[in-house]
Amino acid sequence: MVKKIAVLGAGSWGSVLANLLVENGQQVALWTHDPKQIPEINTQHTNQHYLPNFQFHPELRATVDLNAAVADADVILFVVPTNAVRSVAEQVRPLLAANGTQPIIAHAAKGLERGSKARVSQVLADVLPASLHSGIVVISGPSHAEDVATKDITTLAAASESLAAATAIQKLFMNPYFRLYTNSDVIGVELGAALKNVIAIGAGALHGLGYGDNTKAALMTRGLAEMTRLGVKLGADPMTFIGLSGVGDLIVTCTSVHSRNWRAGNGLGQGQTVQAVLANMGMVVEGYSTAKVVHELAAELGVEMPISEAIYQVLYQDAPIREVITNLMQRAGKPEFDFQVTGLQK
Ligand SMILES: NC(=O)C1=CN([C@@H]2O[C@H](COP(=O)(O)OP(=O)(O)OC[C@H]3O[C@@H](n4cnc5c(N)ncnc54)[C@H](OP(=O)(O)O)[C@@H]3O)[C@@H](O)[C@H]2O)C=CC1
Ligand SMILES: O=C(CO)COP(=O)(O)O
Secondary structure, X not given: OOOEEEEEOOOHHHHHHHHHHHHOOOEEEEEOOOOOHHHHHHHHOOOOOXXXXXXXXXXXXXXXXXXXXXXXXXXXXXXXXXHHHHHHHHHHHHHHHHHOOOOEEEEOOOOEOOOOOXXXXXXXXXXXXXXXXXXXXXXXXXXXXXHHHOXXXXXXXXXXXXXXXXXXXXXXXXXOOEEEEEEOOHHHHHHXXXXXXXXXXXXXXXXXXXXXXXXXXXHHHHHHHHHHHHHHHOOOOHHHHHOHHHHHHHHHHHHOOOOHHHHHHHHHHOOOOHHHHHHHHOOOOHHHHHHHXXXXXHHHHOOOOHHHHHHHHHHHOOOOHHHHHHHHHOOOOOOOOOOOOOOOOO
């Protein structure tokens, strides 16, 4: 059955997901807060700033009318940057009450909110009616918009406390090149997605500085160890970090030129300033604000996250990258595994 879906956010990921849903035969309203995008998306069927040289399905429609987008929607999918989710949800809340609808709430944002340190589903639960909370679905995994646009085979997790809601989202998105797996570990999936962006900035920086493959593998593997350490402390299942939203997304973000986080790091490695790389990206670099939240959480919870902390020092304290790498390598020796991997029997 055709579902009505409101996709909120017409950046690179929102417009590609909306386009995919149209191709899957769904009725989609792509909401943007920027009226300048409407003629381009609806008439030329492009979104050149966010997705150069890509032609959308002619039936994809964008709107600035949030009420029209969410009225009677079966699903509302938030795809704005993490730090914009709260303000968009606050605009949606009164519209839901006025329309008396009970849509599935989903999101595809990858970060931790500045200030509150909340995961995105926690932000949504903070703002939206309690009757919708248990059905919030997170979709996340190794998935650059640029590759999905060209129908590269892509796999994601659809995580929710409600298997019914996760399965409904899975069905809407699945097609011959896009495959979703349900997952009940919302905490782990959201943390994997958010924390890998910080590590990806580090991977880009190593590339920019000319480090080789051994160093990049070391960063990813030890980065994953500390992502898992913080995740477990916050209630995630450690197994989630070897899944799509952990190792999967870490690989794609730490190795792809499409990654905004990797490109930001690469610019830093080549000697650009933080301000310059952020200003020139023209798209969100989630790992920048998440690095600060991770710094705060790690200190608060007493979790050792040396790589994320080094990246924080580069981003916020002007620490020279080579110096933080030297400091990391001079740390005392330690065992490889310092946490218990549950669920695995000897
Ligand atoms: N790009 C990708 O490949 C993927 C991205 N993601 C995640 O999806 C989320 C969105 O990323 P992405 O699409 O890349 O981001 P972009 O920077 O490409 O686009 C963000 C969009 O959100 C809009 N926006 C920003 N602030 C607000 C606001 N306060 N109210 C309404 N709209 C707003 C922007 O509008 P404006 O043009 O006015 O700035 C823009 O249209 C991020 O959390 C990202 O990590 C996840 C998987 C893949
Ligand atoms: O999460 C992503 C790919 O899975 C997108 O990463 P970037 O935001 O770094 O482009």
